[in-house]
Structures are given as C-alpha cells and as structure tokens.
Amino acid sequence: MRNIILSIIGVVLIIGSILFAKKLIANKNKPRPVAPKVVKTVFIDTVQNTTISIVLPANGNLTAKQRVELYSEVQGIFRGSNKLFKPGQSYRRGEVLIKVDASEHYASVQSAKSNLYNDIAAIMPDLRLDFPEVFSKWDTYLKSFDLSKSTPELPKMNSDKENYFITGRGIVSSYYNVKNLEQRLSKYSIIAPFSGVLTEALVTEGTLIRNGQKLGEFINPNVYEMEVAISKSFANILKVGESVDLTNLDKTESYIGKVSRVNGSIDANTQTITAFIEVAHENLKEGMYLEANLNVKAIENAIEIDRNLLLDDQQIFVVKDSLLDVISAKPVHFSDTKVVLKDVPNGTIILKKTVPGAYAGMLVKPFEPKANDAKSSTKQ
Incomplete structure (x- = not known):
C-alpha cells in the first residue's frame, strides 16, 4: 500500500513538472510589450519681427509742482482775515494768506514819509532862487506827495549841481529810508502767489509770530x-x-x-x-x-518673449518636424518678466510656454484648440 501511494505521488510530481516547463516555454516565446512613445503637447508661436517699444x-x-513754504520775515500778532487760516482752505491769486499786526511799523513809515516831505519842502525856496529851471518838477512832485500812498520815485536829476544840492540836503538818503520801511511794511501781509489750497497751518489767529518762524505750506x-x-x-x-x-x-x-x-x-x-x-x-x-x-x-526687427523661455546659454527652443531644437538668440533688453530678442528669423516656430523637462530632440505636437473651445471663445 505504501509503495502504491509513493508511486502515485511520483507520477503527480512528474506531470506537474511537465506542465510547469511547458508554461515557462510558452511565456518565453511571447513578444515583449513595446513602451508607447510620449508626445508632449506644447504651445507654439510663429516669429514675426516687429518694432518693440522698451x-x-x-x-x-x-x-x-507749485509749492510755497510760508515763513515770517517780521514779528507781530497774527490778525484774522476773511478766511480762516486752516488746512484745506482755498485762496485765489492775490488774496491775503496771512496778515500780521503792523500798526507800530506803519506809524514809523508815516513818520519817515512826513520827514521826507518836510525836507523837500524846506529846500523849495532855495530851488526857486538857485535852480529855477528845476523848481517846477520838484514843486509838482511835492504837490503829488500823498502820505496814504506809496512814496513816488524822486524826480530825475539832470545836472551834477542839482544832484549835489539834493543829495547834500539828505533828500536821497531820506527817500531810500522811506522805501526800505515801505518794503518791510509789505512783509506784514503774505499774498497768495497763485490760486491754490493751504495744506499746512502752524499758527492761528492771535498767535505771536516771530521772525523766521514757519507758518504753513501752500500748493497749487x-x-x-x-x-x-x-x-x-x-x-x-x-x-x-x-x-x-x-x-x-x-x-x-x-x-x-x-x-x-x-x-x-x-x-x-x-x-x-x-x-x-x-x-x-x-x-x-x-x-x-x-x-x-x-x-x-x-x-526694430525684434521679438518679445517670457524671460523663462530664454535658456542660460542665450538659446531658445524651436520646433522643427515635431522635434524640439535650440537656436541662438541675442537678448537686447530685460524687464521683470519679458526679454527682447534679435536675430530670430521670421517664420521660426518657437515655444510660447515652457515645457517641463524639455530637451533637444523631444517629440512634441502643437496644441490645437477643440471646436467647442473655439466656439465658446467666439461667443465670449
């Protein structure tokens, strides 16, 4: 019985070995699977050299563009005007921006004017006797002298004798002293040089303004x-x-x-x-x-592409017969995202967007929009 069982097991092993060997032989004769070629879809553009504006x-x-910083050249109390001296306040050209109390200085000006008038009046008798030919013009000047108005310019002196006589009596020095006081009196009021708006105000009505103090800023x-x-x-x-x-x-x-x-x-x-x-x-x-x-x-005769399309060795990818290739280009200007190239022939097909892992000889095909995409883009 034992021999029979061993014989059956031996026969089964022999048959299994034969079947396994046949299977191995059959698998060995099967053709190996061919890996499919990967063709990447790329976005392309056809070169057309034009004039590129940098x-x-x-x-x-x-x-x-028009800005005035307001400073005081005199000292006194800031007096209010028709408009508040506040930021945002607008003024027309010629309007008073700031007015400083000038009553004390005004009195000094009037006193100097009066002294000049008296000095000229004192020499009139001498002019009538010694210089009758110039008496009339000085008489006219004296009659037109108005203390409430700006001092008029002295009459023109035509001879050295007249000049020496007038100057020796202190008329000329008194005149320029008055003009100096009048000039300083004008600085007690700051006039708008153009129509604009006040952007900064550092003083208010009633403030004691000091010489050299900044008062504000005025702009157009x-x-x-x-x-x-x-x-x-x-x-x-x-x-x-x-x-x-x-x-x-x-x-x-x-x-x-x-x-x-x-x-x-x-x-x-x-x-x-x-x-x-x-x-x-x-x-x-x-x-x-x-x-x-x-x-x-x-x-002129240049193209503009994305900077990441330019390789480190100043080359760009082109498409020739469904294969990628590289050609040299001459970059002439770089911006943050773009580069301007020259020496790329018209009609050359180049990549419009980068391709990961691109290399010369890679098999590619141009991207072709579907009919539905074209219709939807047309509707938009």
Whole structure:
C-alpha cells in the first residue's frame, strides 16, 4: 500500500513538472510589450519681427509742482482775515494768506514819509532862487506827495549841481529810508502767489509770530509732479515731452503724464538719473503713490518673449518636424518678466510656454484648440 501511494505521488510530481516547463516555454516565446512613445503637447508661436517699444516701470509719490513754504520775515500778532487760516482752505491769486499786526511799523513809515516831505519842502525856496529851471518838477512832485500812498520815485536829476544840492540836503538818503520801511511794511501781509489750497497751518489767529518762524505750506492742486529714478543707460534716450502712462496701486484708474524735466547729473551712489513726470487730473492728491511706464526706446526687427523661455546659454527652443531644437538668440533688453530678442528669423516656430523637462530632440505636437473651445471663445 505504501509503495502504491509513493508511486502515485511520483507520477503527480512528474506531470506537474511537465506542465510547469511547458508554461515557462510558452511565456518565453511571447513578444515583449513595446513602451508607447510620449508626445508632449506644447504651445507654439510663429516669429514675426516687429518694432518693440522698451517700457520702463517706475513709481513714486506725487508732489505739487507749485509749492510755497510760508515763513515770517517780521514779528507781530497774527490778525484774522476773511478766511480762516486752516488746512484745506482755498485762496485765489492775490488774496491775503496771512496778515500780521503792523500798526507800530506803519506809524514809523508815516513818520519817515512826513520827514521826507518836510525836507523837500524846506529846500523849495532855495530851488526857486538857485535852480529855477528845476523848481517846477520838484514843486509838482511835492504837490503829488500823498502820505496814504506809496512814496513816488524822486524826480530825475539832470545836472551834477542839482544832484549835489539834493543829495547834500539828505533828500536821497531820506527817500531810500522811506522805501526800505515801505518794503518791510509789505512783509506784514503774505499774498497768495497763485490760486491754490493751504495744506499746512502752524499758527492761528492771535498767535505771536516771530521772525523766521514757519507758518504753513501752500500748493497749487491742479498740477503735480512725480520723481522717478531711471538707469543711467537711458540717460541719452529719455526725452522731455514723452508721454507716460500712470496708474494707481489698485490698477483702477489711469492717467496720462509727460516727462517735464530730466536731471543733468547721475547719482553717484545708485548710478541712476532722475526724471520728473508732470500730470494733471482732478482726482489726484499730493502724496498719492502712482506707477509709471516710460517709453524710452524702440528696437526694430525684434521679438518679445517670457524671460523663462530664454535658456542660460542665450538659446531658445524651436520646433522643427515635431522635434524640439535650440537656436541662438541675442537678448537686447530685460524687464521683470519679458526679454527682447534679435536675430530670430521670421517664420521660426518657437515655444510660447515652457515645457517641463524639455530637451533637444523631444517629440512634441502643437496644441490645437477643440471646436467647442473655439466656439465658446467666439461667443465670449
């Protein structure tokens, strides 16, 4: 019995071995699977060389083009006027901004005028006798002398004798003393040099104003300037009068300005040149932060692509017969996101967007929008 069982087991093992061997032989003869070729879809663009405008981004704060810092040259009590001296108060050209009490100085002016009048009146008898030919003009001057008005200019002296006589009596020195006092009297009132608005007020009515004290600031709110720093390489290209596109930080409003001035010197520390952009708009306020785009140069026969499409060795990928290849290009200007290239022939098919892991010889195919996508884009 034992021998029979062992014989059966042996037969089963032999049959199993034969079947396993046949299976191995069958698997060995099967063809190996061929890995499918991976063809990446890429976005392409056809080169068409044109004239590229170089636009430099810049930014800065607005300041009023017409600005006056108000200082006192005299001392006295600040007297109120028709308008309050407060920030935001507007004034027309010629209106009084600040009026300082000048009653004491006014009395000194009137006293000096009176002395001049008396001095001229005292020499009239001598003029009638010794200089009858000039008596009439001095008599006319004396009759037109008005203490309530500005002192008129002395009559022109035609001879040395007349000059010596008038000067020797102290008339000329008295006249210039009066004019000096009158000039100082005018400084007790500060007149608006242009129509504008008060942006800073450091004194109020009744304040004792001292000589040299700052009183406030006055600006013209209609025209502003923005100072920007440009690379020295564009010093000879940037032109006065060039239009500039300006936007606010939120990109919700845009303005048109122009280059009003360009500094003649270069900053030794930053190697930049300062340009001033003039802009006028009713919505602008002093201190606003704006961004500017300056058109500084035009490059002919060039293209503009994303910076990440330019390889480290100044080459770009092109598509030839469904394969990627590289060609050399000449970069002439870099911005934050773009690069301007020359020496790329017209009609060359280049990548429009980067391809991860791209290499020369990679099999690619151009992206073709579906019909549904084209219809939807047409509807939009």
